[in-house]
Amino acid sequence: MPDWKKIRDDFPALHQQVNGHPLVYLDNAATTQRPRVVIDTLSRFYERDNANVHRGLHALSMRATDAYEGARARVAKFINAAAPEEIIFTRGTTESINLVASSWGSANLKPGDVILLTEMEHHSNLVPWQLIAQRTGAKLRYLPVLGANVEGGLDLAQLDALLTPEVKLFAFTHVSNTTGTINPAAELCAKARAKKIVTMIDGAQSIGHMPVDVRAIGCDFYAFSGHKMAAVTGIGAFYGRQALLDAMPPYQGGGGMISNVDFFESRWKPTPERFEAGTPNFADAIALGAACDYLDGIGRDEIARHDGDLARLAYEKLSVLPGIRLLGPKGERGGLVSFAFQEVHAHDIVTFADEDGIALRGGHHCNQPLMKKLGLTGTTRASFYVYNTAEEIDVLVTSLRRILKFFAGS
Numbered sequence: 001m002p003d004w005k006k007i008r009d010d011f012p013a014l015h016q017q018v019n020g021h022p023l024v025y026l027d028n029a030a031t032t033q034r035p036r037v038v039i040d041t042l043s044r045f046y047e048r049d050n051a052n053v054h055r056g057l058h059a060l061s062m063r064a065t066d067a068y069e070g071a072r073a074r075v076a077k078f079i080n081a082a083a084p085e086e087i088i089f090t091r092g093t094t095e096s097i098n099l100v101a102s103s104w105g106s107a108n109l110k111p112g113d114v115i116l117l118t119e120m121e122h123h124s125n126l127v128p129w130q131l132i133a134q135r136t137g138a139k140l141r142y143l144p145v146l147g148a149n150v151e152g153g154l155d156l157a158q159l160d161a162l163l164t165p166e167v168k169l170f171a172f173t174h175v176s177n178t179t180g181t182i183n184p185a186a187e188l189c190a191k192a193r194a195k196k197i198v199t200m201i202d203g204a205q206s207i208g209h210m211p212v213d214v215r216a217i218g219c220d221f222y223a224f225s226g227h228k229m230a231a232v233t234g235i236g237a238f239y240g241r242q243a244l245l246d247a248m249p250p251y252q253g254g255g256g257m258i259s260n261v262d263f264f265e266s267r268w269k270p271t272p273e274r275f276e277a278g279t280p281n282f283a284d285a286i287a288l289g290a291a292c293d294y295l296d297g298i299g300r301d302e303i304a305r306h307d308g309d310l311a312r313l314a315y316e317k318l319s320v321l322p323g324i325r326l327l328g329p330k331g332e333r334g335g336l337v338s339f340a341f342q343e344v345h346a347h348d349i350v351t352f353a354d355e356d357g358i359a360l361r362g363g364h365h366c367n368q369p370l371m372k373k374l375g376l377t378g379t380t381r382a383s384f385y386v387y388n389t390a391e392e393i394d395v396l397v398t399s400l401r402r403i404l405k406f407f408a409g410s
Contacts, residue, residue, distance in 0.1 A: 002298050004306065008387040010035040010294075021357025024392045029177050029205060029336050029383035030361050031227045034291075038231060041290035045283050053282045054256060054273075068282040071289030072272070078292040079222065080213040081239050088245070088275045089285050092236030093204040094124040096223035097171075099275065100200055100238065101128035103248045104221075105169075108198075111137030114166040116197075118154055118183075119145040119373055120176045123366040125202040129171060141167070147374055151327045152179035159191060169198045174212075175205035178367045178379065179328035180311060180336045182206075189218040198244070204228055208295060208385075209335055210304035214239050226284065230386075231291035235284035245271040252277040303386055307335030310384040314393045321400055327379060336383035338365070340376055344407050349380040352406070356399040 008014060011033045016023050025033060045067065051060035053068045073084040081087055090096045109115070115129045119142050133140055143162055144155045154172075163170070170192045175182050189199045200221040206212060208229025214222050221244070225236040240248075250257055250268055254277035260267045268274040295303065314337045315326060327338040340346065346362030353360050361381045364371045371378060382396060 002302050002306075002386075004386070004389070007298065008389075010037070011387050012036055012039070014387055018357040018359075019355050024356075024358040024395050026382040026384065026388065026392070026396065027359045027361050028385040028388075029228070029365075029381060031233070032208065032230050032385050033387065034232060035230055035294050037294055038287050038290045042232060042283060042287040045286050050283070052279055064282060067286045067289075068280070071285045074289035074292050075237055076239075078212075078296070079207075079239055080215050082215065083242065085271055086239050086242055086245065087237050088240065088272045089235065089237050089280055090223075091234055091281070092225035092227065093202060093223045094128075094225075096221075096236055096238035097125055097200065097202065098128045099251045100221050100223070100240070101132040103251045103275070104198070104244065105129075105132035105136060105138075107247070107249055109133075109136040109138040109168060112166060113138040113168045114141050114164070115139070116141050116143065116162055116167045116170045118143040118172045120152060120154065120179065120181065120367070120370050121171070121173055122177055122202060122204070123368070124204075125171055125173060125200070126369070138168070139166075143172070145370065145373060151325075151329075152176065152370060152374060153181045153329060154183060156184075159188070163191060163195050163197060165195070167192075167195070167197050169200060171200040171202070173202040173205070175209070175334035176328070177205050177336070178338050178365045178370060178381070180333035180338070181328055182332060182334055185217045185219065193218055205334055205336075208291075208303070209300075209307050211300045220244055226288040226291060229291055230294060231288040232284050235281050235288050237288070240271075242271070245275070248275075250274050250277065254278045256280070298386060306386060307384050308333065310388055310390065310393065311335045311337055313390055314382055314384070314396070317393055317397050318400070321397070322404065327374070335385065336381055338379040338381045340379045341404070344403065346378045346380040348407070349400070349403060352403045353396070353399050356395070356402070358396055358399055360396075 013033045049063045051064045053065040072087050076084045076087045145152045146155050192199045199219045201219045203224040207224035221240050223238040227233040257274045257277040258266050259269050325340045350360045350362035363378045
């Protein structure tokens with residue numbers, strides 16, 4: 001069993017006060033804090049090894065290249081990709097999905113084809129597909145969510161009927177950033193694969209919170225961000241099956257991704273280089289590798305239990321508050337809880353909670369279509385990670401009682 005108190009001590013940002021109160025950081029679905037080892041890895045690289053990667057023949061460049069490609073291999077191991085070449089570094093989940101939509105989509109979609117999404121998708125796994133649909137003439141189709149009793153879980157009973165021959169790609173989130181629903185990724189991919197449909201998974205909310213094995217899941221693409229898994233901002237990656245990557249045209253052109261250039265045409269390097277034009281974000285990729293080491297040192301099965309237990313506890317303790325509406329399942333869920341009060345706006349909740357040193361997130365969470373489907377303008381979200389505690393949930397509940405009392409008397 002991990003020593004959760006010691007783990008909390010690894011995160012320097014947590015040891016501060018906000019508005020005279022100890023910081024209670026419950027905004028982890030937006031971005032997690034970073035452990036000292038990740039911060040030190042980044043600092044050490046800049047102090048000792050900073051040089052551009054690839055092509056350089058001097059010592060610093062070779063050290064940097066080895067560390068950068070070592071990080072690629074580390075990320076591949078983290079998600080059990082078949083080879084490091086199946087990992088493409090990007091700025092994060094958003095760029096990863098845009099890259100796949102543009103590159104794979106432009107090469108494979110035509111008028112009359114269908115892209116199947118779900119109604120719970122983050123804008124990052126929705127808007128890129130809208131754009132490529134407009135460019136190619138493909139159409140969008142949606143697997144519905146259920147309201148009422150399950151508050152935003154997928155209506156899986158409709159999936160088979162929606163996976164028609166026109167569907168070329170099925171894109172869905174692994175864990176909803178609003179409802180906390182954990183979708184059965186392997187089951188969904190198996191249904192799509194049986195009909196030769198390519199699958200794209202948004203793994204932003206799962207990558208740092210549970211074991212992820214892309215080969216066991218059976219997906220074709222899997223995208224994620226470093227800043228949601230204890231790494232730094234500006235770095236992320238996606239996994240793609242080698243055969244698909246090798247058949248995809250480049251996303252951007254420039255240095256580093258070419259094998260030969262003349263005045264009128266160019267030829268590309270194999271993957272992953274062909275998708276990493278220009279100087280890559282090598283320092284942050286190395287920090288991402290350090291975050292993989294750190295999370296595996298804790299154990300991702302343990303992290304999943306810890307985060308899920310906190311989310312279920314929060315759901316239980318919040319459910320007794322007057323006038324609250326809780327989204328997502330009562331049982332197994334990802335490490336977050338979204339809720340709304342009819343009489344108090346989510347932004348007011350977040351602002352008043354900040355007075356008590358509590359960091360929450362309020363708004364539509366880049367889930368505007370889902371909010372409209374559920375009859376909401378937004379929610380307040382509390383999201384948990386390895387350093388959060390049950391005591392912090394009590395602090396949250398006490399703060400919410402104070403806020404509700406204030407608005408009831410105003």
